[in-house]
Each structure stands twice: as C-alpha cells, then as structure tokens.
Amino acid sequence: MGAKIQAIDYYFPEKKVTNQDLGREFPDYDFSKFEYKIGISSRYVAAPNETALDLAEKACLKLFGRIDKNQIDYVLYCTQSPEYIMPSTACILQDRLGLNKTVGAFDFNLGCSGYTYGLSMAKAFIESGQAKNILLVTTDTYSKYINKKDRSNRAIFGDAATATLVSFAEKNGIYKFRFGTDGGGFNKLIVKNGAGRYPHDNEAVEHIYGRGNIYTENNLYMNGPEIFRFTSTVVPPFIEEVLKFNDVEKKDIGQFVFHQANAHMLKVMRERLFLPIAKFYINLRDGGNTVSSTIPIALKNYSNQDMNVDETAVIIAGFGVGLSWSAGLIDISRGL
Known part of the structure; x- marks a missing residue:
C-alpha cells in the first residue's frame, strides 16, 4: 500500500509570446539559433492583473472536471510567486475552490525542485495516515520578476500552473x-x-x-x-x-x-x-x-x-x- 499519481492537469495564461515576437523587440539577436540550442519556441505570460493564484485556480478547475473535489483532504501549494507575504496562498485557494474546511493547506517556497519535493511530502502524509487524497499545486509567474530588457530570461521562462491528485493506493506508485x-x-x-x-x-x-x-x-x-x-x-x-x-x-x-x-x-x-x-x-x-x-x-x-x-x-x-x-x-x- 502507498501513494500514486492519479491525475494531472495544467494551465497556461492566454498570452503567448513567440520567438518572432521577441525578435521584433530584440532585432540584434538571432532567435533561430536560440531555438535550435535551447529548444524553446514560445512561452506564455500572465496578464498584468493575473497572478499565480489565478493560474492555479484554473488548473485545479480543469482537474475537477475529472475528479470529485470533495475527496481532497490536503492542499500542498508550491510557489515562488505568492499572492501576499502573508497569509499562505494555499488558504486562499481552499476558499476559491470551495474545498472542505477540514482540509489541511500550506505553501512551500521552492522552484525547479518543487514538484519532486511535493510528491515526496504527499507520499509521507498518505503513508502516515494523515491524508488520503492530496491536491499538489505548482504555480509561478516569473515573468513579473523579469526586467523587460532582459532578453535571455524573457526567452527562457514562462508562466504556468499545474494540479496533481495524489491518492492512497493499494499498489504503491511513488517510491x-x-x-x-x-x-x-x-x-x-x-x-x-x-x-x-x-x-x-x-x-x-x-x-x-x-x-x-x-x-x-x-x-x-x-x-x-x-x-x-x-x-x-x-x-x-x-x-x-x-x-x-x-x-x-x-x-x-x-x-x-x-x-x-x-x-x-x-x-x-x-x-x-x-x-x-x-x-x-x-x-x-x-x-x-x-x-x-x-x-x-x-x-x-x-x-x-x-x-x-x-x-x-x-x-x-x-x-x-x-x-x-x-x-x-x-x-x-x-x-x-
């Protein structure tokens, strides 16, 4: 017995920025070479009034089109783009999604290693008997931190959010x-x-x-x-x-x-x-x-x-x- 990933959904913001778009802003740089080496042709950027929480909510709603949200008993929220310094954005997400008030919810501030840390924590909560169905959310809007004149980081980073259901399983799937x-x-x-x-x-x-x-x-x-x-x-x-x-x-x-x-x-x-x-x-x-x-x-x-x-x-x-x-x-x- 153990834990297993049951479902994943993700959400990109509506605004798509292609290499051609960036090329018009930075005409002295060859984005075809960038695309060949780095492997990125487009990225998505949150609107000025759109936050990482907004993206997270939409990713979760996509997931809820396939699963029953009432089964969720814990929210793990990974972000480096919090809604406020305090309180924890996970608490706000619980209310926005209409999750049960009996759920646990907290943020953890990690970037590129955040998902693997999150799966490990979800596994620990489930195997210790403290939860059965965990909503693991990742969401970041790095575009809001990047200088408009910073060609390299604007070309590399994009905004997105994901929602993963990690559940108790008779056959373990997270080791x-x-x-x-x-x-x-x-x-x-x-x-x-x-x-x-x-x-x-x-x-x-x-x-x-x-x-x-x-x-x-x-x-x-x-x-x-x-x-x-x-x-x-x-x-x-x-x-x-x-x-x-x-x-x-x-x-x-x-x-x-x-x-x-x-x-x-x-x-x-x-x-x-x-x-x-x-x-x-x-x-x-x-x-x-x-x-x-x-x-x-x-x-x-x-x-x-x-x-x-x-x-x-x-x-x-x-x-x-x-x-x-x-x-x-x-x-x-x-x-x-």
Whole structure:
C-alpha cells in the first residue's frame, strides 16, 4: 500500500509570446539559433492583473472536471510567486475552490525542485495516515520578476500552473526520493529586493550581464554559466545514487523526466548518464521553463501523447534555485 499519481492537469495564461515576437523587440539577436540550442519556441505570460493564484485556480478547475473535489483532504501549494507575504496562498485557494474546511493547506517556497519535493511530502502524509487524497499545486509567474530588457530570461521562462491528485493506493506508485541543498549558491538565481533583507528599491540602478542583458536588483537574476555548471556536474551522479537507492537499473526505467530547464542542459545530462534519446523526455518547445511546473506538464504530455504502454516506471528530477535538487522513482499510467 502507498501513494500514486492519479491525475494531472495544467494551465497556461492566454498570452503567448513567440520567438518572432521577441525578435521584433530584440532585432540584434538571432532567435533561430536560440531555438535550435535551447529548444524553446514560445512561452506564455500572465496578464498584468493575473497572478499565480489565478493560474492555479484554473488548473485545479480543469482537474475537477475529472475528479470529485470533495475527496481532497490536503492542499500542498508550491510557489515562488505568492499572492501576499502573508497569509499562505494555499488558504486562499481552499476558499476559491470551495474545498472542505477540514482540509489541511500550506505553501512551500521552492522552484525547479518543487514538484519532486511535493510528491515526496504527499507520499509521507498518505503513508502516515494523515491524508488520503492530496491536491499538489505548482504555480509561478516569473515573468513579473523579469526586467523587460532582459532578453535571455524573457526567452527562457514562462508562466504556468499545474494540479496533481495524489491518492492512497493499494499498489504503491511513488517510491524513494533523495534530496540535496547547497545554500552557498543562493545568489546564483535570485530576486534580491522586495522581502525581509532588502526592500524594493524605486531607484534601483540597472546592471548589465551576459550578452547585453539588463536587470536591477528588483528583478530576477540568473547566473546562467554557474547554474549550468551546477546541474551538469551535480545532477548526473545524483541520479545514479537515486537509482541505487531504489534498487533499480537504467534498463528498468521506461522514461527519465527531468526539470525542463533548456534542451542543451538536458542533452548534456543525458549524455553524462549514457541514456538513449528514446528514454529521455524533452518537452519545453511550447511553454519554456515554467519552473516548478515543468515536470508535471512533461508527465502529463508524455502520458497522454507519447506513452505506448499502460504503465511505466519514471525517474523524475528537479534542480535549480536554492540551490536545491531532488529526484525519485514513480510509476505513471497512460492518460493521466
């Protein structure tokens, strides 16, 4: 007995920004080369008055078209785009969705590793007898943190939300997870101003980084080379540890679904793990890097579009802002 992913749905905002759209804003940059290397052709951006909570609500309502919301007894809400500093946005979502007042609900602030952490927590709540049906929500609107002159981050990141039902199951479908943290790299991917340490600065000065990208310390900053070095060196041996921890071999795994950061980074990790292309899923061309939502979006699309068996074992891995990483073994069914 254990826990299993029963269903996943996701939601993109209405506004779609293509590489051609960005090319008109940045005519000196060749977005065809970007698309070839990074693998992103379009991303979705929340409207000025649209928040991550709004996206989350719509993802959940899509899910409720297939499941009974009254069975949910816990909400795990992963975001780095909270509605307010306080209270917890999960509490507001409970009210908006009309969930029972007996549910538990809380936020956790993680980015690219958020979904894997969330599944592990859901498994723990279920196996300890504290819940039976958990709504795991991921939602972020990084576009609101990115400077309009920051071509690189605008091209990479997109907004999205997902809703996953994790339930008690007679046949377990969520196995062991491992985790890693290196807080010494906290400033490699950061929005410096606006919280407790540094207030929002109305006179923040502009900085240039990379190839002419501009940001202020009120905006999102990513040290791309350092993040690439971290993921390419830490993640592959970590995946080997996760396989051993679950007592499985690569040949036993039907698919590897990693955080969809960018296609080049994923290709490097696949090669370092000596994995065949057919077993390593890349699914970010339409949507881009949606932070905590990339893995559930990829799982949903793989299950519904590319999976040719009724059930398969999958290694999922998240890594990024924090620095934080985690990975584990799950089973998924076709048609999530």
